Amino acid sequence: MILAHLRTFPTLFRISVASLVAYRAEMVIWILSTTLPLVMLALWNAVTADGPVAGFDQNGMTRYFVCTLIVRQLTGAWILWELNYDIRSGALSQKLLKPIHPLWYAALTMVGAMPFRMLVQTPLLLAVVLWRPEAWRTPSLAEVSLFVVSVALAWLLSYLSQAFFGSLAFFMDRSMGLWSVWFALWMLFSGYIAPLGVFPAWTATALKWSPFNALLGVPVQILGGFTTPHDAVPLVLAQLAWVVVAWVLVAFTWRRGLQSYGAVGA
């Protein structure tokens, strides 16, 4: 079944690019709106001008937030909004009639959109590299390999967590409210607005194993060289564990959700 789904990927990729091009202006604005790490970089750059904070000097902060921006782009998903709308409006019915699981279909479409997202970000990334060339380092082969695995798991966890909150719309009218709470916690605890090192030591240790770090922090730390591959392996395994938890949760809510789906208006 998985092979049959993967055979659809080239077409979905092409359709995904065609859709992005049809909405090109909106998409560019939306992608650029996820560049908060660059704003945070400007802020932390000023803070670290007088000396390192939590072990990060200006070069370290630059590398950290650029890696954050890259990982954010590579782990982008928007299944939450799609599912929420589709369930509440009944538009899910058309997708349920197709011989491919709607969550597979959406996942393949979103992976297809990734190269376009990176393309839009490339000029920004180049500008930062030119601004502070001394901040960069070449990652080792081990780091790159581990990063690929880690970023794939982070994307999967991001997608599944959105699918979980999105499928709560089967049961409640205001599932987006719960997502807002989750998103606020993610902003704070994933390392998106500050490295986890700025938290008190016990909090940072606890957050290291949290789903928030698995969603963003782990691949950032690997790519930026803020941890050794040896120390990162347990963190990648923790990512895998969170993916399994999220998968089980999604499978459960989806199955129960379909039983109570009203297919309104469709």
Add this chain to the structure above:
Amino acid sequence: MIKVDALTKVYRVPQKEPGFWGSVKSLYAREYKDVRAVDGVTFQVEAGERVGFLGPNGAGKTTTLKMLTGLLHPTSGTCTVGGWKPQERNPDFLRAITLVMGQKQQLMWDLPCSESFLLNRALYDLDKKPFEETLAELTELLDLKPFLDTPVRNLSLGQRMRAELAAALLHRPKVLFLDEPTIGMDVEVQAVLRKFVLDYNARTGATILLTSHDMADVGAIAKRILLIDQGVVRFDGSLEELAKRFGAGRRMVVRGPATVLTPMGFTSGDEGKMVATVAAERVNGLLSEVLQALPNCEVSIADPPLEDVLRTAFGDLRPKAPAEAAP
């Protein structure tokens, strides 16, 4: 092909009293009401049949169709389509059916319909050659060529509906569920669609289950009628049987002076014609009476319009005690 046995669907609908206090109360003590949309429906449809599934608004037609296509899970009872349980959503089952809903669309709004067709080819895992053959056939029959590469948002409703129909049939389904397929279409496109559905049935032997409020759709497509009202099947038979059972009689239309025809039981109809509804056994008697009085007059005799038959049927079949309406 389709087997439905004691199929029942009960919706749990939240209730809220109006006003501010109603909102406050629903915060801590929400009440629900069970609404029985389909109530023990039983029927069978053989392969290749064309069945009109009719009933007034809220009768349970669309709910039944949604259960037959796997969108809704039945509360109790069973249904199978081609041997599959629809709610299990087996990919082979989904490849064997299609659901055309007049008001809903599957085409991608901002892309040309040709892109949606290619997407369906990928989703249904169709081989290139049969896909291209089917697409060429549908393009010709539905006259899609002039707008294949135009974004869907720029198509007229009629063009869009033709493209929707093509998208729904590209995988050559064996069972077609048509839910108000001609709603919003102009007369010309309606005729194209009806002819196409009949032709598709004749060529492929596909089974067709149609719901429509447009009696022209029903008259043109359906050979057999299932009447459903308040969630219960109240009639199952051919169109002729339906007319015989619920038609008050045959309809005689005469062009002639009212002074002569009114005493015979005629009333004024459209375009100066006089109309009488006559029991089948009285048709010959009345006809000779009319021809004796007006030897050169224009007379036509026909079955009563399907709308009238159905109005009578729903009136006669509905039980006296009021019951819940479906949402």
